Amino acid sequence: MRVLFLVQGEGRGHLTQALSLAQILHMAGHEVIGAIVGVTAERSVPAFFAEKFTAPILPVFSPGLVYNAGTNALDPFKTTLLALKTMKPFWRSLQQVRDHIETERPDVVVNFYEMLGGMTYALLRPSVPMVCIAHQYMAFHPNFQRPKGQWFYEQAFKLNTRLTCFGAKELLALSFDAQADEPRERLRVVPPLLRQEVTELKPSFTTDFLLAYVTQPGLKVELQKAHQQHLMQKMDAFHADATGPDQVIDDTLTYHAIDGKRFLEFMARCKAIVTTAGFESVCEAAFLGKPVLMIPQPNHFEQACNAIDGQRAGVGVASDTFDLNKLSDFMLQYDTRLSERFRAWHARGYFLFLAALNRAVMPTGKPSGGFFRPRVRHLLRS
Template identity: 40%
Template sequence: MKFLFIVQGEGRGHLTQALTLEEMLRRNGHEVVEVLVGKSSSRTLPGFFNRNIQAPVKRFLSPNFLPSADNKRADLGKSVLYNLIRVPEYFRSMFYINQRIRETGADVVINFYELLTGLTYTFFHPSIPYVCIGHQYLFLHREFEFPEKNALQLSMLRFFTRLTSLRAKKRLALSFKKMSDDPDQNISVVPPLLRPEVTAIHPEKGDYVHGYMLNSGFSVSVEAFHNAHPEIPLQFFWDKPDTEEVTRVDETLSFHQIDDVKFLNYMAGCRAYASTAGFESICEAMYLGKPVLMVPAHIEQDCNAYDAAQVGAGIISDSFALESLLSFSDHYSPNREFVYWARSSERHIICELEKLFNPQSIINLPTLTNYMPI
């Protein structure tokens, strides 16, 4: 089968998921003919994605959240106004998406949580079926537990998630744990999409704290901890424009531009990991046995963090309170069941896709007991 990917390109999570799924599909005899990435004008595609994706990449303008004045959490009001003003531009993007769906010859579209995909299928009615994939589709699952957060924001999050998947043939919900499917919401629960580099690397316990922040405003709390504890090495990654590849503050604190090879190597050797609660990097830390401090930057990440805490991944904070992370790391116990679950990802996801679009190719899934611990 020929697949067209449409990817929400903010942060690194959906991009790494797209890279992983492309490799899985190619390994199983399928083809990805093109990748469309929705991006804001303020961010560039990270180099690791451009270097590793096999299919041609095209970009289009897509809605995004604007950060608050301190560049930490998203500013919901400002984001809504900003995106409403740009509705004509987004409609042109939908026209372009519809054109690419028709012209690429794809048999199936895979949507990685891009809002304009659902709206394109609502307004233009492409004939090519599509599947949505992402952790966010668990928010529509009847058994998902939400944190005690603002009810209106949670409702808006669920509404947004529905918009990204309007008229979808299936929602594949990436999950930290095995759960039953939810046929009423057209949801199949599948393991996370971990890159082969993650499953192949050998983790070690170093002396430094590794971290990633989508919004660079969180660097203030990292620097405050560093000033109080200069003896503890910190290696943080950020998505801050117009900075050097490495901003070296001193011998024990550096900020790096996002590079996935370097990022993963630092993950494998760290003592603990601090993050703005993106699903993908939490999964990587869990697989490598690293305790996590989760500092959500918006309501979606609030839900990610709460879900991850339920399975023992780590602790939640409203700032990079690294003292708490180091204390937690002293008694942290890795979740071995997550490793078995994550290792079954390819067979689950390829089976779901082939079952939907090529029923003659259905494969038998192994039980989790077939997987041996690392």
């Protein structure tokens, strides 16, 4: 089977999932012939992906999300304005994606939450079947819990998610645990795709330090406040403002520059983790048996959902602040067998992903682009 990837280039999550699936396909004797990666003028293909992905990579312009520079909160209004401003170059990108698919002629296209994929299949209808993979597709599952009082953000999130998957044969929704499939949405629930570096780690449980991953400026201030309230608790924190690999603040607090490999090494040894509610990082912690304090980014509906769902699954506890007391209470009731169950669920992924791709290439008729297709085509051409 020849497989072509379409990958959202923003953040690490979808890119690492693509690397993980490429490993599965290689082990099964299939060929990943390349990846189309959505980029902007300010965001190129990340180096870690370019270095590890062994097939050709085609960068294609795709409108990105806009965050508030001060709070790092998602700004839906500015994100929408950006999308409207870039309609014409976006239309050219769709044509480029369609042409690349038809030239390369893969057996199946796998789309990792890139809007270029859904809109290309809605408007230009490539002849190659597409399968979409992302945790975000759990938004279409009836059992998926959502935060209250965020109607606007929920609708914006659902619309963006729907735009990524028009014309897909199946939606593979990555989940913390097994859930029933939802045939009406073409949705199948599958395990997380974890990078090989995580699955090869040997976790230890003999140390007493907390590990924090801080990207928001406001969360760094909260970290310092929490440290002052718990001076006896040793804590290592990775954040972008660290002045070096090991910036010692005092006897119990050390900052570290962002380093993916070192962070995983610390994760394997820590007793618990404080981080935002990104799906990938929480799954990595669950695989290693580490409790998590999940702090969603402001206005980030997806992370708010992740925190609620992660709490339901028992992998962590949700919080709006850097509340170490809440983490301590959760650790007292954390199920140490969770990691074993999570690993068993993760192991099923090899067969579930291959089965989905095999179903996609079977001749069962053309996928539908849906009612949205004609109107969007008219807007993009105008």
